Amino acid sequence: MMKSAFKTCALISGLVERRFRRDQKTGRQITFSTDLVYDVLRRHQPDHLLLRCARADAARGLVDVQRLGELLARIKGRIRHAKLEHLSPFSVPMILEIGSQPSPGRAAGEMMLIEATETLIAEAMA
Amino acid sequence: MSALPAHRYPFAASPCGGTLVELAGVEVLLRPSGALWIASERLLAVADLHLEKGSAYAARGQLLPPYDTRETLARLAAEVGRLRPRTVALLGDSFHDGKGEARLAAADAQALRAIAAVAEVIWIVGNHDRDGPHELPGEVTSDLMAAGLTLTHEPRSTPRLGEVAGHLHPAAKIKGRVGSVRRRCFVTDGERLVAPAFGAYAGGLSVKDAAFRGLFVRAPLAVALGERQTHAIAWSQLVGE
Numbered sequence: 221m222m223k224s225a226f227k228t229c230a231l232i233s234g235l236v237e238r239r240f241r242r243d244q245k246t247g248r249q250i251t252f253s254t255d256l257v258y259d260v261l262r263r264h265q266p267d268h269l270l271l272r273c274a275r276a277d278a279a280r281g282l283v284d285v286q287r288l289g290e291l292l293a294r295i296k297g298r299i300r301h302a303k304l305e306h307l308s309p310f311s312v313p314m315i316l317e318i319g320s321q322p323s324p325g326r327a328a329g330e331m332m333l334i335e336a337t338e339t340l341i342a343e344a345m346a
Numbered sequence: 347m348s349a350l351p352a353h354r355y356p357f358a359a360s361p362c363g364g365t366l367v368e369l370a371g372v373e374v375l376l377r378p379s380g381a382l383w384i385a386s387e388r389l390l391a392v393a394d395l396h397l398e399k400g401s402a403y404a405a406r407g408q409l410l411p412p413y414d415t416r417e418t419l420a421r422l423a424a425e426v427g428r429l430r431p432r433t434v435a436l437l438g439d440s441f442h443d444g445k446g447e448a449r450l451a452a453a454d455a456q457a458l459r460a461i462a463a464v465a466e467v468i469w470i471v472g473n474h475d476r477d478g479p480h481e482l483p484g485e486v487t488s489d490l491m492a493a494g495l496t497l498t499h500e501p502r503s504t505p506r507l508g509e510v511a512g513h514l515h516p517a518a519k520i521k522g523r524v525g526s527v528r529r530r531c532f533v534t535d536g537e538r539l540v541a542p543a544f545g546a547y548a549g550g551l552s553v554k555d556a557a558f559r560g561l562f563v564r565a566p567l568a569v570a571l572g573e574r575q576t577h578a579i580a581w582s583q584l585v586g587e
Contacts, residue, residue, distance in 0.1 A: 235410070252403070253549055257411060260546050264413035326573060329527040333570055333577035336520050340580045344354050 226274040227254040233270060355536060355567045355578075363575035365532075367567070369539050370508035372493050376532045376569045378576050380542045381425045382510065387493045390429055390465070392422060393437035393512025396474070396545035397454075398446035410547070415450065417546040419457040426461050434465045435490055437512040437541060438472025438499025439548075440479075447479045458482055472499035472513060501540055505563045509538040514557055516540050517550025518568040521585050529570040531579075535562035542571060554586035 230236050236252050261268050279285060307315060358366045363378040375383040382391040400414040426434060441447055450458075459482070461467060467484030471477065478486030490497040494508055501511035518531040530542035533553050538561065543550065551557060553568055565581035 236408075252408070252410065252547070256547050256549070260413050260417050261411050263417060265411065268411070328524050329529075330572050332520060332522040332524070332527050333529070333572050333579070335522070336579045336583050337577045339583065340578055343580065 221278050222274060223255050223258050225278040226258045226270065228277065229270045229273045230254045230257065235270065353536075353564045357567065357569075357578050359575070365569045365576040365578055367534060367569070368536060369510070369534060370495060370537055372495055372508075374539070376576055377425065378571055378574055379421055379425050380530055380544045380571050381422075382532070382539070382541055383429060383431075384493050384495070388430070388432035389435060389492050390425060390431035390433070391435040391437055391497055391510060391541065392425075392544040393541040394439045394472070394515060394543035394545055394548050395422070395436060396439055396442045396543065396548045398449045399442035399545065399547040401449045402442045402446065414545065414547040415454045418544065419454055421546075422544070423457060423461060426465060431465045433468060433492070434461060435468045435492070435497050436470060437497060437510070438470045439474040439512065440469060440472070441475040443474055444477060446475070447481060455482065470497060470499055501538065501561055503560060505537060505561065507537050510541065511538070512541050512543065514540050515543040515548055515551045516553045516558070516568070517542070518553055518570045518579055519585050519587065520579060520583055526585070529572065531568045531570040533558070533566050533568050535564050535566040537563055552587045554584060
């Protein structure tokens with residue numbers, strides 16, 4: 221999530237340019253990966269302005285924590301949990317959001333790689 | 347390559363998180379850092395450092411944070427500290443361009459000298475650094491023979507037994523239920539190997555790219571770099587970009 225927030229900040233600041241399909245050339249290193257810049261900055265200048273912006277965006281970008289906090293405070297003690305048979309109309313936008321952030325976190329990525337190795341070993345033993 | 351039958355590659359997880367593979371009959375350790383270790387020769391090899399890539403882009407107006415050299419050398423020094431190599435082989439494109447050495451910060455040049463003080467540094471030249479460094483210590487060459495393997499920069503375009511090369515910056519991508527993961531990787535068919543780029547700002551090229559076609563005698567094994575460990579991945583599980 222931080223990396224995707226950083227990418228947005230890097231684009232806005234002009235650090236990198238947005239890449240379009242038609243601009244792509246073959247071969248490597250045509251445009252700069254903001255992930256690489258993010259990793260280097262985080263280790264060598266953690267207070268960099270773009271990192272601070274990315275942190276602020278990540279904190280508010282996907283979930284407005286402030287408003288969510290206010291909502292929870294307002295309804296505190298009056299929350300009723302109900303298991304519905306069908307999707308409720310208000311849940312549809314949320315269900316549609318699932319899968320729209322396709323980048324798995326570091327831990328999930330590692331798990332996928334570990335599973336891939338396990339598959340390879342299982343095939344070799346079969 | 348998919349037409350060829352799946353080959354069972356002997357590989358083993360090492361306690362260091364690396365993967366041990368057999369390359370032309372020689373046991374080599376593929377480290378999670380992206381470095382290759384030949385224990386019998388106490389030789390540490392890293393490819394495509396692309397030092398001073400950040401400053402090369404900055405000179406052309408794309409202002410990138412300049413810490414890439416420091417980051418790359420810190421990771422290299424950490425590997426040297428852990429493994430105590432006799433030889434450190436840099437497999438070419440160690441500098442992003444011919445003037446990179448001149449732009450090197452004093453502290454970074456010192457970090458390279460500190461490595462050269464404890465190990466013999468061999469600068470294998472690449473297409474980005476054809477002349478090798480002028481001031482820094484170490485030997486400059488186009489190929490290095492070690493343990494019966496040939497260490498070089500650019501892989502020969504046809505199968506070649508015992509070759510260890512860089513240049514292509516291999517990266518592996520797999521797809522799962524929650525999305526896809528793309529990591530730098532080693533790629534080998536047991537006869538030759540292409541090592542991942544070690545440089546902090548060096549990008550990656552999918553092993554499914556046409557540039558890898560024809561290099562291997564059979565569908566190769568990818569060994570992807572994870573957070574703390576390497577991951578052996580079958581060719582059939584890899585996807586293109």
